[in-house]
Amino acid sequence: MTKPHSSEHIRQISIAERLRYGRLTxxxxxxxxxxxxxxxxxxxQVRHRNLANVEKELSRYISGNTDTRILTLIGPPGAGKTSFAENILANRLKATELGQRPFIMVSTPAHGSNKVPWTGMYRKILKAGGEPLVDFKRVTDVADGTVKVRSNSIGSLSALRDSIESMLKNRMTLVLALDEILHMLRFGAHHDAIMDTFKSLADETSCQILLIGSYDLFDLAYSYGQVARRGEIFYLGRYGHNFTAASRPSAPANVEDLEEYTSIVLKLQARWPLEDVPQFTDIAEDLMKETLGIVGLLKEFLTQCLVLQIENKGKWNSAFVYQAMKKPYVIRKIRNEVESGEKKMREAGFFDTSFGSEFASKIGVKRFVA
Known part of the structure; x- marks a missing residue:
């Protein structure tokens, strides 16, 4: 058996391990x-402003007192969308009774075929929900008070779908999160059918569907009319730019963003598990530029610096900075994707508001007197 690469190995961390590590001094x-x-x-996982803002916005929609069925979480690669769902939402939506699964999260499978991978995804959802005998699910019909099982429906798509609906209801699931939804977006001709399926599943089970992905997901959510009416899009963005309709992607970083980014660096630096602690805060502004203001890229850079320092018997060497940073062509590729995605969202008016402050200020308050 080949030994896994160190970077691959450290990514294979369970939620339980994250919680255990999080309690360590x-x-x-x-x-x-x-x-x-x-x-x-x-x-x-470091708490920061953008993360807190998205958590606050999402919390208003997952309270159960809303008609919003499709939630969409979008952000640049490395923004922390997956860890946000795994850690924050999973902790918020905890079971209070035996058998409950208020929060279920799966990564959408990629099968390499030219068909939408519904079967693979349905199986993953059932397994993530703790459903037994996934390979033996059948379609059942009820007629005249009698339950009949279709003998030729074992493991069929219909059987899996029926089982998911039953499971989500019985386990009182509030949010079903589907990560890496990009694997389904390559079936461009089926976008409406994909969204119709998600909406139908949410309606049948009273469960909210949370789609997680990068900027390509914005096209899917934005173009689907039901999301505009009964859905909501959330953006977990980066630091260093203003995204108003009038702003430019190359606009200089504002002071608040730099301060917040520096505090993130400081928090991670304070958790450095070696005696020699590199003072990354000394180059915080440069790091924000080189990592495009994306917290995940910063975290990956610092992790690689730590690995190099550990391999050097705990001694710091400034050359680690150059070895740990992603190659320029990789950063350029990510930058192009991010700026293109932000431009698309800006032109669609995502960062605008329908009412300006001059309208809101016209609303008076009158106290009711019985």
């Missing part, structure tokens, strides 16, 4: 083995 983290130190640091 820096002194306890320093006592970990070298391999555990890598995993510990990678598992850290």
């Amino acid at each position: 820096r002194e306890q983290a320093m006592a970990l083995s070298d391999n555990e130190k890598r995993r510990y640091f990678y598992s850290i």
